[in-house]
Amino acid sequence: MRLVLFGPPGAGKGTQAGRLRDTLGLNIISTGYLIRSAIRQRSPLGLRVKELVQRGGLVPDETVRDLASEAIVHQRFDNFILDGYPRTMQQAEWLTAFLEAYKAPLTAVFYLKVPDAVIVDRLSGRRMDTKTGDSYHVALNPPPDSIPADRLIQRPDDRPEAVLERLKTYHRDTMPLVKYFGRSGLIVPIDGTATFDDVFEEICASVGMEERVSV
Numbered sequence: 244m245r246l247v248l249f250g251p252p253g254a255g256k257g258t259q260a261g262r263l264r265d266t267l268g269l270n271i272i273s274t275g276y277l278i279r280s281a282i283r284q285r286s287p288l289g290l291r292v293k294e295l296v297q298r299g300g301l302v303p304d305e306t307v308r309d310l311a312s313e314a315i316v317h318q319r320f321d322n323f324i325l326d327g328y329p330r331t332m333q334q335a336e337w338l339t340a341f342l343e344a345y346k347a348p349l350t351a352v353f354y355l356k357v358p359d360a361v362i363v364d365r366l367s368g369r370r371m372d373t374k375t376g377d378s379y380h381v382a383l384n385p386p387p388d389s390i391p392a393d394r395l396i397q398r399p400d401d402r403p404e405a406v407l408e409r410l411k412t413y414h415r416d417t418m419p420l421v422k423y424f425g426r427s428g429l430i431v432p433i434d435g436t437a438t439f440d441d442v443f444e445e446i447c448a449s450v451g452m453e454e455r456v457s458v
């Protein structure tokens with residue numbers, strides 16, 4: 244199974260990806276996580292994109308394509324969830340061609356729909372575990388007590404100025420992908436304002452996995 248979790252920043256893509264991993268054993272390919280790791284490790288790529296990412300901009304297509312293709316090859320073209328990729332038309336067209344060339348087309352693109360006002364509110368309460376990259380929300384999805392407080396941070400790009408920039412970019416560069424994937428019948432729209440449990444159930448139901456859902 245090859246899934247894409249699509250939607251604005253803060254739509255819950257990371258949370259749902261984590262559940263799909265834990266419940267169904269799918270592997271998460273999160274370009275955002277890979278980029279943050281590169282920034283933390285101060286790799287040449289990380290140093291190059293750090294400022295841009297923290298301002299809320301998008302990393303150039305060629306750079307993020309290398310990260311995505313390496314991860315997809317590593318997963319042998321199957322059993323993965325793409326979280327945060329693709330995000331531009333060029334990325335979407337490249338991904339489609341790449342997967343088609345290896346006879347491994349996408350199974351579904353889950354589109355988590357969440358209005359901007361809800362996103363701004365959600366991102367202000369988001370906290371990330373620096374060790375695992377998992378995201379929580381102080382009120383909606385509190386981190387377990389087992390995670391030490393100093394491991395939980397607010398991402399620099401979750402600050403209000405960066406969030407506005409990310410939303411602008413989302414509407415301009417990423418939203419057109421809904422039509423693009425819609426044309427091939429892959430888009431599964433989901434109400435991303437529902438509870439995390441309900442969103443997860445809907446995702447599972449739509450790919451015929453009800454019996455394996457443990458929530």
Ligand code: AMP
Nearest residue numbers: 274275278296300301302307327328330
């Ligand atoms: P995310 O964790 O998915 O919100 O990604 C965090 C940041 O990483 C984004 O705001 C971008 O700067 C960068 N990024 C992640 N995925 C992509 C992508 N597919 N294309 C361009 N930039 C990306």
